[in-house]
Amino acid sequence: MNPLWLMLLILVPLVGAMIIAFGSGKNAYRDALFASLASLVPAVAALMEFDFTHAGHYQGQWSVSWLEPLGLKLSLGVDSVALLLILLSVLLGPVCVLASKTAITDNRKLYYAWLLVLQSAMVGVFCARDLLLFYICFEFTLLPMFILIRMFGSTNRVAASTKFFLYTFTGSLVTLAGLVYVVKFAAERNGVWSLDIGTLTTAASYMSPKEQAWVLGAMLAGFAVKVPLFPVHTWLPLAHTEAPTAGSVILAGVLLKLGTYGIYRFAIPMAPVAFTEHAPTIAVLAIIGIIYAGLICWVQDDIKKLVAYSSVSHLGFCVLGLTALNANGLSGSVLYMLSHGFSTGGLFLMIGFMYERYHTRDMRKVGGLASKMPVWAFFMVFFTMASVGLPGLNGFPSELLCLISAFQADGSWTAAGEPGAAGVTLGPWYAAVAGTGMVVAAMYLLIMVGRICFGPKIEPEGHHHHEVLPDDLNAREIVTLLPLAVGCLAFGLFPGLLLGAIEEPVNDTVRLVEASHELSGPHAMADSASTAAEGVRP
C-alpha cells in the first residue's frame, strides 16, 4: 500500500480546514463537504490497495524523523483494524458536515474548520506507528471537540466542554506516564531509544507482572476515561448532551473508540500478563457499566442524555469482549468499535433533526411524532432496533461475540478441551449478568421510541414550523442518514467480511498474550488447565 494515501488522509482535511479558515466563510459548508468527500478518495484507494491476506502486517509504512534526539518520528502504517477505523472516521466526515448545514448558522468557518481538523487528528491516531505521535494525535482530538462543544453546544456547554477536556486530559497524562515507562523499559532492554510501537510491544511483554500491572493501571487511567468505563464515565453524558449533533456523532462514532482502541493496541499487548490477571476486575466494571448506565437511561427525560448513557452501556460490551482475550472477544470488540457508531450516531442524528425542529430534547414535551414525521420515525425505529442489538443489524454480531467470548473465557469449558485462549477466567456469570443488559437496552430504547414516535402527538408549546426545514426529513437529511442506515444493515448482514479482515491481527494479539503467559511462568496457565481437566470429559 502506498503511504501516500495515509498522508493524504491526514492532509486533505487539514488543507480543507486551512482553506475554510482563510476563506471568506461564506462557502464554509460547501468547502467542508467537498473536503470531507475528497478525503474519501484516499480512503477508498487505501482500502483497495491494502493487502488483506496479510492484514496483520502494517502496510503503507512511512517514517521520517522529526525530533530526533527525542526519538519522535512521523511514522505511519496501518493494519486492518486501524484501516477500518480510519475508514469509519472518514466516512463519518461527510455525514457530520451534511448534518450541520442548517443546525450551524453562526461561526461556520470555525465550525467546519475544526470539524475537519478533528477528522485529521482521528486518522492520525489510528495510523500512527510512533508512540509519541499516537499520543499527540490522541490528545489533539480534545481541542477540536472542546471547541465544537464550547462554541456550538447548548445551554450548559461551558461546563460540559471544560469537564470533557479536563477529565480526559487528566487521565491521558497518567497514561503518558505509563507509556513512557514502557519506552524506558524497552530502551533499557534493547539499548536503543525507540518510540516505534512495534518495538515497544515486543519489548514490553518482558516486563515483570508487577511492572505490567502498574503500566496497565496508568494506561487505563486514560483509556478507561475515554471509553468511558464505569465509574469514570460522568463526563460523557454531559458532553454528549451539550455537544452539537455532529459532535455527538463523532464522539460516539470515533472518539470513544480511541479508548477501546488504546486498550486493544496498547494495554493488552504491552501488559498482557497484568491484563489477563486483572481482566475479571475490568470486566466487572464493564458489566456494572452495562447495567447501571442502562438503568439510568430508563429514567431519563432528556432523550440525548438517554442515548449518551446508552453509549456507556454499549461500550461496556466492547470492553467485556476485550477482557475475554480470545479470538471471539477481540473480534467482537473490534467489530463493536466499528459498528457502534452507526447505530448510536444514527440516533444522535435523529435527535438532532428533531431538535432543529422543536428546540427541545425533553421527552415530556414532544411525542407521537410518527404521524407528523413518518420518515423520521422510520429511521428512528430502525436505529433503535440496531441499537437494541436486533440480529440482522449492526449491534448484534459484535454483542453476540463479546458475550460468547466472556462465556468462553472460562478455561474449563472450551470444546476442544484446552484452557480459554489466554487463561482468563471470566465465565458464564459474567456473560449472564452482562446479558441482562440486552433486556435493559430493550426496555429503555423501546420506551424512548414509544414516547417520542408513538402515542398521541405532543408538540412543545408555542411551536412554530421551522423556517427552512419541512415537517418531515428533507432530502439532505435522508442522504445524511443513508450511509449510517446502510452501514447498520451491512454490518448486520455481512459482518463476516470485516471479521475476516481483522482475523489475522486479532489472532496475532491472542498469540501474543498467550506467548507472554508462557514467558511469565506457568502458574496462570496451570490454574485454568487443572480446572479444564475436571470439566471436560474425553
Place this chain on the structure above:
Amino acid sequence: MIEKLPQIWPELLLFLTTCVVMLTGQWPSAPIRRLTPWLAAVGLIAAGGASIGAPAGDGLFPGMMVYAKVLTAIVGLMMLPLLAGTVDRELEAQSARGVPFQPIRSNGAEFYAFFLFSLTGLMLVSSADDLIWLFLALELTSLPTYIMVTISTQTTRSQEAGIKYFFLGALGAAIFLYGFALLYGASGTTNIPEMAAYFRAEGLGPIGLLGVLVSLIGVSFKVAAVPMHFYTPDVYQGAASPVSAMLAFVPKTAGFLAIFMVAGVAGWGEDQRLPAEVDAMLWIMAALTMTVGNVLALIQSSVKRMMAYSSVAHSGYMLVGVLAGPGAEGSPFWRNGLAAVLFYLLCYGVMNLGVFAVLASLERKGEEADDIDDIRGLVKTQPVLGWTMVICSLSLLGFPPLLGFIGKVGLFTSGVASGNIPLVIILGINSAIAAFYYLRLVAAAYLEPASDTGFRPSPYLSRQFAGLLSAGGVIALLFAGSGLIKAADNASRIAPPDGVAVPAKHHDAGHTTPAEPAHGHASQPHG
C-alpha cells in the same frame, strides 16, 4: 585569570554594549536615543555569536556555558522588542512636541542597560566555576531587575513591588550566601569542581549537607520555588508586563543554573540520585511548588498574577528534572533531567513571552491589560495578538504537539526513567489543573465574544512583533528543536572527575565526621 578570557568574551561584549547603551539612552538627540534598543540587539547578537565558538568552561558543567549564553541571547533578543515604550513615554512624547529632552528625568538608559546587565549576569552564572563568582553573578542578574521593576511604570504599585522584591531578594541572597559559606566551611574550597570532587571523595558530612540544603533553598528564590515564592504575584503584577516577562525568564534561568551547580556539588551518586536528604527536599519542594503555583493560579482573574503563579508552577515541573539529574554517562536525552530542564527553560522563555507580549500590547489610557476580561474575543478584534495568546497558552498548557508539550515530555521521561514516578504523576495532575486556567485564556481569547473594554493596541507595534516572535517560536522550534535538544543534552554533562584535584584540607579531629560510613573509606585524594 587571563585564561578565562575566551570564555567570557560574550559577557565582555555585552558589558561593552551596556556602556554604550547607557550613553545613547540619554543622548539628547532623539534619533540616537531611538538607536538604543538596536544597539542592545547588536550587542546581544554579538554576544550570542561569540558564545557559540567559546571553549568549554571550567565549571562543573563545561558545556553549559555555550548553551546558556546562546539561550540568553536568543530570549534576550526576543524580549527587546517587547521592552519598547516601557519607560520614558511621557518624556519622549514631550520631546517629540519639541520640549527639550531632560536626561535627568529619563530612565531609558538605565532600563536598557540594566536589562543587558541582568543578561550579562545570567551569562556569567553559566560560566561560574567558583562559589564567589556564582554569588556575584547571581546578584548581578537580580540587582538590575529590582530597579527595572521599580521604574517600569509610573504607579506606586511598581515601586511597592520593587521594594518587596529587593528586600525579599536580599533575604534570599543572605540565605544562599550562608549556604555557600557552609559549603566552603565543609570543603575548604570555593572552587565548584574541586568542591564536588571533595564531597564525592569525602562524603557530604553534616555541614556540607546543611550547606547544600540551605544554598538550594536560597537559590530557589530566583526560581520562585516554594517556600521562596511569595514575592512573585505582587512583583509580576506590580511591574509592567515586559518586565514581568523578563522576570519570568532571566532570574529563573540563573536560578536553575545555580541549582544545577549546587546539586552537582552534592552529586548524583552511583544510582544517579542525589543524596537522600537533598533528594527528599527537592522532591518536597517540587511537589509543593507545582501544586501551590497551580492552585493559586487557578483562582486568579488577573492574567498577570495567574502567569506569576504559573511561573511558580513551571519551576516545580523543572525541579523534577533536577531530581532526575543528568543520568549515567552517555545516557540519552530522555533520561537526562538536566537537559530536559535546560530545554524546558528555552520553551518556557519563548512561550511565556507571548502571553506577556499580548498583555503589553493592549492599553487603555496607558494602563496595560491585566484582567482576563480584557482579552475576550481577542482573536476576532486583534487576530495577531489573539492567536499569539491562544498558541502560547496552549503551549504553556503542554498541549501536544506544541513546544510546551515537547518540553514537558523531556521532564516526564526523565522523571519516569529516574524512578520518580509518583512525582511524575503529581506533575501530570498539576498539568491538568494548569490546563483549566490556560484553557480559560484560550477560550476567552478565541471562543468568547468580544466585549469592548476600552483596550486598544499599544502604539508600540514592536510589542506585537515580540508576541508574533514568541508564537512563531513555539511553532518553529517544533521543527528546529532537534539541535537545541542535543545542545541541551550536551550542556548538562557534568565534567568528569579526572583531573580535578581534591583540596587537601585537614580536618581537626571531631570537627567533622563522615556522616555516612560508606563514604568513610574513600578518603584518598584522586590523582
Place this chain on the structure above:
Amino acid sequence: MIADLLTAPAWSALLAMAPDAQGAGGSHAATQVAHGPGWVLLIPFLPLLGAALCGLYAAMGVKSKLPAWTVIGLLAVSFVTTVAMATGFGGADGAAYTVKAFDWIQVHGEHNSFVANFSFFVDTLTIYWMLFVTGLATLIALYASEYMSHDVGTGYCRFFAAFSLFVFSMACLVMGDNLVMLYLGWEGVGLCSYLLIGYFYKKPSAVAAAKKAFIVNRVGDLGLALGLYLTYVHFGTVEYAALFANERLLHYVELAKTGAFDQIPMMAQGIPLLLMVGAFGKSAQFPLYVWLPDAMEGPTPVSALIHAATMVTAGVYLIARFYPVFLASELALPIVAWIGTITALLAATIGMAQFDIKRIMAYSTVSQLGYMFAGLGVLTPTGAAYHTLTHAFFKALLFLCCGAVMHGFAGQLDLRKLSGLRRVKGWGIVSFGMLIGCLNLAGFPLTAGFFSKDTILAEAFVTPGTAVIGWILIITAGMTAYYTFRVFFRVFVGPVEYHPGDEAHDHDHGHEDHGHAHGETHTHDAGHHGDHHGDHFHPHAPGWAINTVLATLTVLSIAASGLYFVGAGEAHGTKTKHYADTMVSASTAGYHSPYSEHAFHAEHGADHNADDGGDHAAPHAGVGPRGTIDEPLMLLGKDPHKIMYYVSGVVGLVGIVLAWFFHYAGRKTASECRMDKVARLFGPIPRWAENKWYVDEFYNATIRVPLRVVSHFFHWFDKLVIDGVVNLAGLSPRIGGWLIRPSQSGVLQGYAAGMVGGVAVLLVVILLVVRFGGGA
C-alpha cells in the same frame, strides 16, 4: 431405542462426519451435510422481497391494494415452494440437507472457531413447520387484504411490509441451520410482532402492549442467547448438523436413557434450562405469558397469524428441535411439563372470566400452548407438534372469525354486547367457522383438536410421575370446552342483539373509519344498554376475501382430523402412527417414549413383537429417562390412548353442556345469563380471574417498581456521588487555592516570615525526618 435412531438415514448422514465434528473441527463439519437445492432459498427470501417492495411502495406513496397482492402472491409462491420442498424430501426417508445463502458470522481463532452462516437446514421437522407457516400466512394475508382496507396508503404498506418480514423471520427461525439463525428469526419475529401490535401507534394502549411484548420477549431471548452461548462453549458449534451429530451429545443422550444423569456435566444439563426460558417467553408460558393477551391490540390478522398460529409456537419448535439436548437434562423436561401445565390451567381460569372475545381466544392460546409444552415435557414431541398444527388451523380460524366480528361491529368485542350473530344476514360463514373452531378447541370427539389433545393427555398418564399433570390437563380441557362455548353460545346464537364498538367515535384511535359504522351520522353510545340494532348502525358483513379464507380454514380444520389416520410410516426403524408422528420422529425431535411404546405393545403386543423378532419389548420395556417400569403400563387396564379418547371426550362434552346451560339456555338478552347468578356465589373470585389474578399488577409491584426505584437511585447516585466525587476532585485545587490564598497577603513582613519559616520547616523536616529518622 436411541441406538436405533442412529441408524436412520438422516442420522447416518449426520454421523458420517462425526469424527470431524469434535472440538475445533466441529464447526466445519456442517459443510459435509448434503447441499440442498438452491431454490429452497426462495421460501425465506420471497417474503423478504415482499417486505422490501412494500417499503418501496410506501416511499412511492402507493395508495392501492398493490402491497397486499404483492405479498399474497409472493407468499403463495413461497408456500408452493415449501410444498415442493416437502414432496421432494421424501418424508421420513429423506436425508437432511443445508442450503447456504452466504457467510454470516465467522471467527476463526487459534483454538476454536465460531461459525454461523446465513444458511438453512431442511429436515422433516422444518418441512412440517414451514408448511403451515407459509400456508397460513398466505391465507391470512388474503384475509388482511380486506380487513386492513380501511387503511390503504402508507399504513397498508407498513402492515404488509411487517407481515411479510414476519414470514421471512419465521422462516429463518424454523429453517435456520444454526442457533444464531434461529436467534435471528426469533428476534425478527419479535420485531415484527412489536411493529404489528403497535400498528395503531396513536393508541397508547397499543404502544404499551407492543413495548411489553418486546421487552418480556427480550427476557426470554436472554435465556435463549445464554443457551446459545453455552451450547457453543460446551459443544463447540451452534450448527445443527454438527451439533446433533456431536459425539458428546450422543453420549449424554445415551447416558440419559439409563437415567445416569449424574454423569452428565451440569453445563450440558444447563443448556436446555436456558433455552427453555426463551421458549417460555416466545410461547407465552408462565411466568412470561403476560404479553400475549395484551398483544391483541394488534390488528386481528396479526393476532391470528403471529399470536396464535405461528410465532408463539416457536418455543415448541425450539424444544422439539433441541429434544436430544433436553433429554440430556434431568430437570429440563419435567420443568417444561410443569410450566406448561400451570400455564394451561392458569390461562384457562382467566379465560373463563373474560368478556372480550379476542382476549378469551388469547388466553385460550396461552392455555393451549401450555398443553403443547406439557406434551413436550411428558416425552411426546409428536403430541406437541401435532397439537401445534391442529391448533394453528383452528385457532387462526377462531381469531379470524373474531376479527370478522370486530371488523363488522366497529371494534365491538364484548360478549355481553353481541348475541345471535348467526341470524344476522351475511354472517353464516363466520358463525359456522366459529362453530368448527370451537368444537376443535373444546376437543369435541373426532375433531383434530380432540386427537392431538388426546395424544398429550395419554402420554401424561403413561410417563411415570406425570399423572398429576394428566389430571390437571383433563380439568383444563373441561374448562377450555366451557369457555370456548361460552363465547359461541353467547355471541353467535341466542336472541339477536348487538351494539357497535366505539371505534367510529374516537378519531384519535388510529383507524378512523374502521368498522364502516357511519360515524358521522349515528350517535350510538356504546354503553347505552337495551339499544337494539337501530336504523343507523349497519353491521358490515365480511366480504369475499374474508369469507373465502374463513371457508378454507374451516375446511382445513375439519380435514386436519383426517391427518390422524394418514401418513403412518416408519422413522428410524420404528413404526409411526400418523403424519405428524412420522415427520417429527424422522427429525432431530425424533423420540419415541419407551413408555408409550410399551403401552402400545400391550395393546398390539402380538403383532408388534412379531415385527421386531419377538424380543423387542423386553430390553426396552421399562427403561427410560424418567425411571424404570416393570410392567406394561395400563390405564384402567387399557391402552391409555384409547382410554383418553373417552375420558377427554366426555370432559369436553361436559364443558360444552355447562356452557350451554349457563350461557344459552333461557338467555333473553345479550348481557344477562344464568352464569351471572352463579358467579356471585364465588364472591370476588371471578373478578380476580377477570383481572388476570392481578399478575400484571404483581409484576409491576415486584419487578418494575423496584427496578424503577433502583434506576432512580442510580440516576441520583450518578449525579450526586460519582459525578460529585469528580466535581469535588475538580474543585479541590480551587479549594486548595482559597485555603492558601491568605498567605499571599501582600505584606512584606509576612512574606519574609513565610520564607524564613518555610526554610526552617523544610530544614527541620529534612534533617529530623529524613536524616535522623532513618528515612534515608
